Amino acid sequence: MTRVAVLGHVRIYRVLMARALSLPPEIAFLGHAGPDAAGITRIRRLHPDVVLVDVTPSGALGSLREVTTGLPGVRTVAIGALGTDDAVLACLEAGAAAYVTGEGDLSRLVETLHQVVRGGAVCSPSITGGLFRRLAALAHEHRGVCPAEPLTIREQQISGLLAAGLSNREIGRRLFIEVCTVKNHVHSILDKLGLSRRADAASWFVETYGVPPALAPGER
Template sequence: MRVAILGQVRLFRESIRAALAQLSQVTVLGDASPDAAGMTRIRRLGPDVVLVDVTPAGVRDSLRALTTGLPGIRTVAIGVPDSDDDVIACLEAGAAACVHRDGDLSQLVETLRQVAAGAVVCSPSITGGLFRRLAVLADQQRGVTPATPLTSREQEIAALLADGLSNRQISRRLFIEVSTVKNHVHNILEKLRLSGRSHAASWYEAQRR
């Protein structure tokens, strides 16, 4: 398979490139940074798969730009935090697979093999989060409300989540313990069948429209 690497840190790109160059089944065409020139370079290389380091903030925009501008290229997000929110954000940006921060070279190579063969690679936990996300989106489109309504306090916390506040900031705003906020957030996610706080924020924003 023909692979290219997109990432902000040159040392990271060169390290991945050197590791993959030792494998007979992989041809590394080149690497680039996620700026305009780098994106142009990736397009000119014409790889089968692009590895995108999504660790730095804002690189997911490059991931989305690649998948939108070059629909024939498969992308793998690497360095993804082990959370439903981050994984689903990468998949929504068009990644065909995600490799977590603690993934090793053998896992990366197996992921590349499956993606090059046309598969979308998801762990069982990621699949579960995606199904929950789809269920909530379907409920929203049908105007379905949660089986157990949110309490007034949960509604209040959902609104603060939509405003981008952290648990600690919410605790200060409402004069309650951080542990209490965490319990409320957990209950909100359970009632809404959501996998992360960003999805709860999106749900609340949809209700306000």
């Protein structure tokens, strides 16, 4: 049997949730409390397996963090009105083991509580998809700029020479092309990378390929 308590700002919400969670025979509903210090102390004394935390009101993430840090060993499930990627990720970062929305039914909530107690981390398929999208975006930000379309071999050469610190004239001399041609390539590189400065393109080359090409003595 899973021992459950509810923490939330709105009393009528807590009472209704208490009535709903008292129905399933496999749930032992222990009680509910507000998100202040006294409420968290009350929840701690109940010794629940899992605490269902209402994260809909503004500032509720702070309550979620207090529960996850103040009740070690107790699992938390966040329940909110919105299942946006940012909202879910914020709750998981605050320590929630699962996130459910108010659109789900009671049987789904009960199953989530059981899975969380067994050590699982649970989200709906739509929320899971959103999390993967968000994590992919974070990974992209961590890796740095990704070109909208691949750079040509010549553009890769020129971006490497930018990283080596060469001017347009010096690049043209090395590659035996006109300065205006170098400028056109630099503009194309910046457009593809979504950058505005050649210094940023130079940094991108170093982050992507490593050390810039070596220069011959006196080439600068």
